[in-house]
Amino acid sequence: MHSYELSRARSFTPMIDKWSIxxxxxxxxxxxxxxxxYFASSYRYTLQTMMESNWENRIFWPVMTVSSVGLAILNYPxxxxxxxxxxxxxxxxxxxxAGASVLWAFRPELSFIRFxxxxxILITIMLPAVLAVQTADMMRSLFLCFAFGSIxxxxxxxxxxxxxxxxxxxxQGYLAGKNALGQFAAVAFLLALYxxxxxxxxxxxxxxxxxxxxxxxxxxNSKTSIAFAIFAPLLAGFTLMTRKTMRISPAIVPFIIITLxxxxxxxxxxxxxxxxxxxxxxxxxxxxxxxxxxxxLLGWGYQSFWLxxxxxxxxxxxxGWVKNMPNAHNGYLDTMLEMGLVGFAFLVIFxxxxxxxxxRVADRDAARAWxxxxxxxFIIFHNLLESTxxxxxxxxxxxxxxxAAEIGxxxxxxxxxxxxxxxxxxxxxASHES
Numbered sequence: 001m002h003s004y005e006l007s008r009a010r011s012f013t014p015m016i017d018k019w020s021i022x023x024x025x026x027x028x029x030x031x032x033x034x035x036x037x038y039f040a041s042s043y044r045y046t047l048q049t050m051m052e053s054n055w056e057n058r059i060f061w062p063v064m065t066v067s068s069v070g071l072a073i074l075n076y077p078x079x080x081x082x083x084x085x086x087x088x089x090x091x092x093x094x095x096x097x098a099g100a101s102v103l104w105a106f107r108p109e110l111s112f113i114r115f116x117x118x119x120x121i122l123i124t125i126m127l128p129a130v131l132a133v134q135t136a137d138m139m140r141s142l143f144l145c146f147a148f149g150s151i152x153x154x155x156x157x158x159x160x161x162x163x164x165x166x167x168x169x170x171x172q173g174y175l176a177g178k179n180a181l182g183q184f185a186a187v188a189f190l191l192a193l194y195x196x197x198x199x200x201x202x203x204x205x206x207x208x209x210x211x212x213x214x215x216x217x218x219x220x221n222s223k224t225s226i227a228f229a230i231f232a233p234l235l236a237g238f239t240l241m242t243r244k245t246m247r248i249s250p251a252i253v254p255f256i257i258i259t260l261x262x263x264x265x266x267x268x269x270x271x272x273x274x275x276x277x278x279x280x281x282x283x284x285x286x287x288x289x290x291x292x293x294x295x296x297l298l299g300w301g302y303q304s305f306w307l308x309x310x311x312x313x314x315x316x317x318x319x320g321w322v323k324n325m326p327n328a329h330n331g332y333l334d335t336m337l338e339m340g341l342v343g344f345a346f347l348v349i350f351x352x353x354x355x356x357x358x359x360r361v362a363d364r365d366a367a368r369a370w371x372x373x374x375x376x377x378f379i380i381f382h383n384l385l386e387s388t389x390x391x392x393x394x395x396x397x398x399x400x401x402x403x404a405a406e407i408g409x410x411x412x413x414x415x416x417x418x419x420x421x422x423x424x425x426x427x428x429x430a431s432h433e434s
Contacts (some may be wrong), residue, residue: 019132022068023125023402024141029060030393031184032149039156039174057393061117064124072127085408087353088126094346095122098302098390101339105301107308114303117392125398129405138406139371142399143195146188147205150212153181157219170221179386180395182222186229186378187399189213193233194371224385228378236373240362250362250369251355254377261384278385280321281329287318288328292336299340303391327391331383335390347389351380354404361410368410375403 105111153173160172170178195206239253266276328334336344362369379400388396
């Protein structure tokens with residue numbers, strides 16, 4: 001480990017490093033602050049309003065970007081000697097191609113605005129994470145963020161029930177809708193499961209948040225989030241056990257499962273949701289596949305198909321109610337639609353590289369690897385039914401970036417700091433292995 005980093009990392013005890021504050025602030029903003037602004041202002045909280053540049057985005061993301069770049073400049077001797085992990089390089093290539101697609105986008109000006117915001121989000125999360133010391137624990141800070149948001153959502157559940165044709169369909173808390181509440185609660189649930197591996201007050205708080213998140217999942221009535229919140233940690237545990245016994249990459253098992261899920265889509269959807277159309281999503285996907293075939297290689301341009309005006313292809317050519325959709329409700333189809341097969345290939349490579357890098361984390365801390373893999377699997381599978389890949393400041397996309405950044409920090413260090421002692425505050429599983 002570099003001598004400069006050794007001087008900064010004084011103990012192995014998890015801590016909140018000043019460089020890791022900016023990525024966590026980004027999570028606080030997208031999960032609590034911005035939704036509360038819309039909630040308090042009685043705005044219609046939609047994907048379009050989140051993607052467009054409004055006053056809070058115009059202030060927050062530029063300030064965070066300038067702060068991140070300033071930190072990098074002030075610490076250039078340390079930062080300049082860092083090597084980027086392979087999965088972060090794959091992310092940068094994926095983002096670079098998204099930026100290049102502005103050149104052939106259906107609506108270049110909107111595509112450029114949305115890509116600029118995405119660049120600021122990437123800088124805000126990735127750059128400070130590279131500067132953070134190895135002992136910083138961004139996952140703990142992320143848990144505290146979601147713990148606070150979970151309690152706040154419970155307090156605001158009353159009066160947040162949603163109706164469709166006068167039929168109650170679920171609660172939304174202070175978030176955009178029942179699906180948004182389900183996504184939030186699922187992430188909080190997974191983070192809290194990991195906290196339960198610790199002792200004393202951390203375990204107690206983890207148990208409390210598990211219960212609260214479970215209540216939120218139930219009241220959200222988001223079948224997708226409920227199913228994947230249960231499925232993700234189980235598959236993550238099975239994947240890590242398979243890796244240990246068979247010496248294969250953690251990317252293999254999820255890839256096989258997701259491929260089988262797509263191949264047997266109708267059967268899976270019927271057994272899990274009792275609806276082969278997946279709440280009408282298959283009608284959207286039929287239209288999206290048709291549009292993909294019209295520009296298969298390079299796509300329509302980054303964020304330049306949905307919500308780009310009255311003459312947008314989604315308005316002019318979509319049948320019936322599909323015209324009103326903000327996205328394809330499938331992150332992979334949306335990627336192919338916007339950036340073609342080339343962009344889709346870059347996305348798959350980034351995802352596979354991220355999952356593979358978790359194996360290196362598992363060599364040091366199996367419990368932390370299980371948490372990261374659980375969050376990654378939840379988001380990866382959730383994108384089969386919703387679109388979050390590189391979608392502005394979408395909550396799940398920001399969480400995935402934080403997980404990727406944390407994996408990158410763990411990837412750089414293959415052994416525990418010399419002379420350090422395990423803390424009493426480490427997970428029971430991790431302490432046994434050490």
